[in-house]
Every structure is written in structure tokens, then in C-alpha cells.
Amino acid sequence: MSVTASPAYPTTWRPPSLFGSRRRRFIFWAAVVAYVIWSVSDLNIDGNRILAGLPRALDIFARMVPPDFSRWEMLLSGMVESIQIAIASTILGALLAIPIGLAAAANLSPRPLYLLARGFIVVGRTFHEVIIAIFFVKLFGFGPVAGLLTLAFSSAIFLGKMLAEDIENMKEGPVEAIRATGASFGQVVGYAVVPQVMVKQLGVLIYRLDANLRHSTVIGIVGAGGIGQTLSASFSRYDFDFSSAILLTIAALVALGEWFSDWARRRLR
Incomplete structure (x- = not known):
């Protein structure tokens, strides 16, 4: 007579997954990354304008010091x-x-x-x-x-x-x-x-x-x-x-x- 092995039970508790499975989690994060990439590319962010604005920002901050309370x-x-x-x-x-x-x-x-x-x-x-x-x-x-x-x-x-x-x-x-x-x-x-x-x-x-x-x-x-x-x-x-x-x-x-x-x-x- 064969003896059926009892199923192994986990010895540590893990909180339930928000997505239910690894596949759903992967799909979710892949969609988030794709959306972020699409949003950034669609906004037409000009890196040259950002770099050109940094010297102006430094000039403004320099002119803000010291504060004038007169x-x-x-x-x-x-x-x-x-x-x-x-x-x-x-x-x-x-x-x-x-x-x-x-x-x-x-x-x-x-x-x-x-x-x-x-x-x-x-x-x-x-x-x-x-x-x-x-x-x-x-x-x-x-x-x-x-x-x-x-x-x-x-x-x-x-x-x-x-x-x-x-x-x-x-x-x-x-x-x-x-x-x-x-x-x-x-x-x-x-x-x-x-x-x-x-x-x-x-x-x-x-x-x-x-x-x-x-x-x-x-x-x-x-x-x-x-x-x-x-x-x-x-x-x-x-x-x-x-x-x-x-x-x-x-x-x-x-x-x-x-x-x-x-x-x-x-x-x-």
C-alpha cells in the first residue's frame, strides 16, 4: 500500500499580493513605465532650455541675498x-x-x-x-x-x-x-x-x-x-x-x- 505524502505548508507568513500573481505585477509596472516614457516624450521637454535657465536661476538667487527688509x-x-x-x-x-x-x-x-x-x-x-x-x-x-x-x-x-x-x-x-x-x-x-x-x-x-x-x-x-x-x-x-x-x-x-x-x-x- 502506497502512502500519499502530505502537502508541504509554508513556515513563514507573507502578506497577500496586491496584483494576485507575478504576471499581473509585471504587466502593471510595464504599463507604468511605458506611460511615463510616453508622457515625457510627448511633453517635448527641451534639455537645452533647461541648461540655459540654470545660469539665470543662479543670478536670481544671487540677487536675492541678502534680503531687503527696509x-x-x-x-x-x-x-x-x-x-x-x-x-x-x-x-x-x-x-x-x-x-x-x-x-x-x-x-x-x-x-x-x-x-x-x-x-x-x-x-x-x-x-x-x-x-x-x-x-x-x-x-x-x-x-x-x-x-x-x-x-x-x-x-x-x-x-x-x-x-x-x-x-x-x-x-x-x-x-x-x-x-x-x-x-x-x-x-x-x-x-x-x-x-x-x-x-x-x-x-x-x-x-x-x-x-x-x-x-x-x-x-x-x-x-x-x-x-x-x-x-x-x-x-x-x-x-x-x-x-x-x-x-x-x-x-x-x-x-x-x-x-x-x-x-x-x-x-x-
Whole structure:
């Protein structure tokens, strides 16, 4: 009588492959390499232009040192305007995000209103802040008003999406208990929704304020106020030493905002 040998079992554990087999993995990476080669060749990248630009880059960097802080009044005015735009737009965006988030939550909103709110969020998230800033500059002209409306709109979309997702992921027990008492929609939101999402939304709000501090320095390049507008003007005048001072000030502002954001989030935990 023959004895059937028992199958050998692996003695070490290996995580499952993402592609399922070596052949699929090879095909995937071959397609990635082929796509990269095709993209680079189709962009018509001129190596001579890149080499010709290196001396100009060195000349610009040389002219940026040392930074010129002599016009500190202009620098301070632009930074204060950027901070004002960031704070005001965050507050306005947070207020606008409340009805958007409530309408975009599937467990609170009727289906037609939910689809309308979600569609508005999707369309709003399609456009970058710079594109929105260009649109508002065309409507309201150059200055901080365009920057305020740009970041308020972007903040409302972002915070509304985060609020809707938090509401959809919250525990349904408190909501059902409050509804069982015959409470109105406002009472359900106030006593069942707000206590569950408040702390996390405060953290998201602080994060958005930090992001708006950075965005407020960028949208000014297209004329939406703030220090970015001063930076764009300095580059247009080839005033590179003053541009260097502006860039260092922007870096300090962003670092300060990052520190404040981390400190505030630690206090909320």
C-alpha cells in the first residue's frame, strides 16, 4: 500500500499580493513605465532650455541675498491683510458649512436635498483656490474682498464635506432616542448631533485656518489681496532682494500657523 505524502505548508507568513500573481505585477509596472516614457516624450521637454535657465536661476538667487527688509511697512501691511483674510474667511466658511453639511448628510437630509448638496460639494471641490480667486477678481476687482470670498467658499465646501461625513459616521442611538421623544429637527441636531461631532469639527476648523493662512499668500498672486500680491509685484519689478524678504516672512507665518494648529489640536484631545 502506497502512502500519499502530505502537502508541504509554508513556515513563514507573507502578506497577500496586491496584483494576485507575478504576471499581473509585471504587466502593471510595464504599463507604468511605458506611460511615463510616453508622457515625457510627448511633453517635448527641451534639455537645452533647461541648461540655459540654470545660469539665470543662479543670478536670481544671487540677487536675492541678502534680503531687503527696509520696506517693512509694506511687508507688515501685506502680512496683516493675509492674516485678516485667513481668519475672516475661516469664520465665514464655517458658518456656511453648517447648512451644507447638514444637507449633505444622508442620515439627516431628504434624498433630493442630499443629492443637491453632494453635487454642490463635488462641483465646488473641482476648482482650485487660484481658479476661484481669478473668478472673484473678475467679479469684484483686485483686492482683499476677492481673496476673502475665495477662501470662504473653499472653506465652506471643505468644512461642509467633513461635517457631513462625521454626521454620517456618528452613532445613531442618541439620534433615535431624541427623535422618539418627539423632538424637532433643530432639537435633534442640538442634542444628538452636535455633542458627537463638535470636538472633531473644531480640530478640522483649526486645520482649515492653518490651510487658509497658506492659501492667503498664494491667491494674492492673481490679485486677490494679501502678501502674495506684494510678492507678485516685486517679482515683476525684478526686485529680488525684497522678494526674498517676503518669502522669508511667508515661511515664518506658515511655521507660526503650523505651531498654533498643533498646539490647539493637542488641547482638544
